[in-house]
Amino acid sequence: xxxxxxxxxxxxxxxxxxxxxFLLMYDQEEIxxxxxxxxxxxxxxxxxxxxxxxxxxxPDVEIVHLPHCDRFLVLSLREILEFRELLNGTFDTLALNxxxxxxxxxxxxxx
Amino acid sequence: xxxILRRHHVLKDEIVDVLNRxxxxxxxxxAAYLAMAAWCDVRGYxxxxxxxFQQSDEERKHQMKLFHYLCDMECDAVSPTVGESQxxxxxxxxxxxxxxxxxxxxxxxxxxxxxxxxxxxDIATEEFMRWFVQExxxxxxxxxxxxxxxxxxGEDKIALGMFEERILEIKYDEG
Ligand SMILES: [Fe+2]
Numbered sequence: 001x002x003x004x005x006x007x008x009x010x011x012x013x014x015x016x017x018x019x020x021x022f023l024l025m026y027d028q029e030e031i032x033x034x035x036x037x038x039x040x041x042x043x044x045x046x047x048x049x050x051x052x053x054x055x056x057x058x059p060d061v062e063i064v065h066l067p068h069c070d071r072f073l074v075l076s077l078r079e080i081l082e083f084r085e086l087l088n089g090t091f092d093t094l095a096l097n098x099x100x101x102x103x104x105x106x107x108x109x110x111x
Numbered sequence: 112x113x114x115i116l117r118r119h120h121v122l123k124d125e126i127v128d129v130l131n132r133x134x135x136x137x138x139x140x141x142a143a144y145l146a147m148a149a150w151c152d153v154r155g156y157x158x159x160x161x162x163x164f165q166q167s168d169e170e171r172k173h174q175m176k177l178f179h180y181l182c183d184m185e186c187d188a189v190s191p192t193v194g195e196s197q198x199x200x201x202x203x204x205x206x207x208x209x210x211x212x213x214x215x216x217x218x219x220x221x222x223x224x225x226x227x228x229x230x231x232x233d234i235a236t237e238e239f240m241r242w243f244v245q246e247x248x249x250x251x252x253x254x255x256x257x258x259x260x261x262x263x264x265g266e267d268k269i270a271l272g273m274f275e276e277r278i279l280e281i282k283y284d285e286g
Pocket of ligand 1: 137
């Protein structure tokens, strides 16, 4: 079962309950991430210095390596900003879900 | 919705960050003590050198203890880069003064982690850190006792010889 966690204009991330993984849907492609790989991806996306990228001397695109599947994404500044929103939204939603589940877990032992 | 976050990433990001910072600090301590050991060794203070070689090993063990904890919790443990250590000292006493300063800084850092654990209600990590709190009490005690030996004995040649005889005997005894 797949559940969408967060969606931006042209990308989304869903959680696959069956495989305990996350699916990034972007540009008609699907890339699967284990949670630890998603952290790595977030780290590289958040690692860009946006102010620096805004300077005219900076290149128009940045390359992001996804070591878990050995792929490269070529991203424009607009796309980097969109991925930031996507990943922040995703991790906020996951944290929120964690908080909700913690309350629900209390009902596991319902005596 | 299944809570994958809780299943596979047990600790909060903020806690992971402070633990990684501590790993770096322990790695730096280990390197700093190694430099102190070298200084002592070259100048013929063999027992003091042994003392710092042992301390260096201890710090490495502390580092690994934290490192394994993060890995066990399926969180990112970052292998630290270590900066330059101080290699030049004016006297044996100065080396031990630096060592005490160092231990006090480590204690402060450990206490801050416990504070963070409380802030984020991370009972498990707080419990894990308890060992480090106790360890710092002992490390600080030993460093302080070593310095006190200089106060008692002085720093002339004979005194330094006596210091060498005693440095490996300092043990923390809870009783
Ligand atoms: Fe330590």
